[in-house]
Amino acid sequence: MTSQSYWCTITDPLIRGAGICRENISDESFSNIVKYLFKTIDSQTETTSEQSESDIETLQIDSGLNEQDFTVALKTLAYLVKRSLKFMLKPSNLQADLRTRLELDKTKSNIFVKHWIQATKIILDTLELSNDGRSEESSTSNQLEDVSWKVRAQLSSEPRQKDKLALGQLELKTTKKIINLELNSSELVDFYNQLERIQSELDVLRSKT
Template sequence: MALMFQVTTSIKKAVALINEVDAAKFPRILSRVLQKLHLRDERSFTEDEEEKLQTALGLESKDIQLVLETIAFILEQAAYHSAKPSVLEQQLKGIELEDDKISVFVKAWTANGKGVIENLRHRTIAPNQLEDVSWRLNLQMGQANSAKMKLPNAMFELGVKKDDGSKERVRMEFNHEELYDFYDKLETIQSQLDSIS
């Protein structure tokens, strides 16, 4: 299996901080991060809770942030690679995480890994999602100063569903050239998606 974690300066510092975290407190911290991992805009801990964590763990605010982000990163990488618990254990040893912390990660991943992967699969990158498309073609045949003309244009109405469940209608108008350019871009996107899957 490919390396899930590159040993960077940031990872080294985060691992050193995680290794210092009290073994009795670490499982609860990991559990909270695991529960909130799939929620894109929600932090694992509120600002008040992070301040309490700072005091309880004796770490600075930026160090708490680094620890929480690294725990989330490790879990996201495990999900991305659909890592088996034994592989996760081996990868965590590779970044020099201590055995007691590794066992907490492996235990949590064994119990919750499938659910985390499923939840992350349903998480979208963008807050808005296209729900429906309607269109019509217009053809302008004349104008006051020009009796003979043919100016086609396409009108699109996109139904967009937002994160909060509300819906919005987006209207766009294209002339022939603009529509052709748009189509070319969609074709490029489609071929890139096809090459990935």
């Protein structure tokens, strides 16, 4: 069986790996593995191969799995972690796919989504950077005051193409400056998805306060 989900391809090996995670790994061990993968995959920090091997060996021992089953489970989760970091996903959609398409139980699905949110909260952290060591007066919040937009067309920059490109122009007026964005259709969709992701993360954080 092979089917394409929005952010990952569902295959029989993937289902098998998810089944091992569901049936043979405790929630605590599952959480430790997922946390480790989110921390180390695409990480900019240098980790020696000896340290990585030691960490993975510890995770295997804690999981109680034999080497073959652990390798299948680890590859499955590594694939899911990598794919989840490449797409703008809603937490609810990610959780639904983990439960319905991969048949993970509710607890493990929640654990995966929790670590995913923690790994991707860099978006919120970046938005919250305001002063960079400046004075208290200059670090006041930069609030959005108004948004305006228009659509225009321009000729393609490619010499052999005379098609017109539709561009959306956004003007974001804040208390400190005016930000102008010019986006094509694909970029506008990506921008919209990113805003939805930020809203979802804000909703999660708000529910915890």
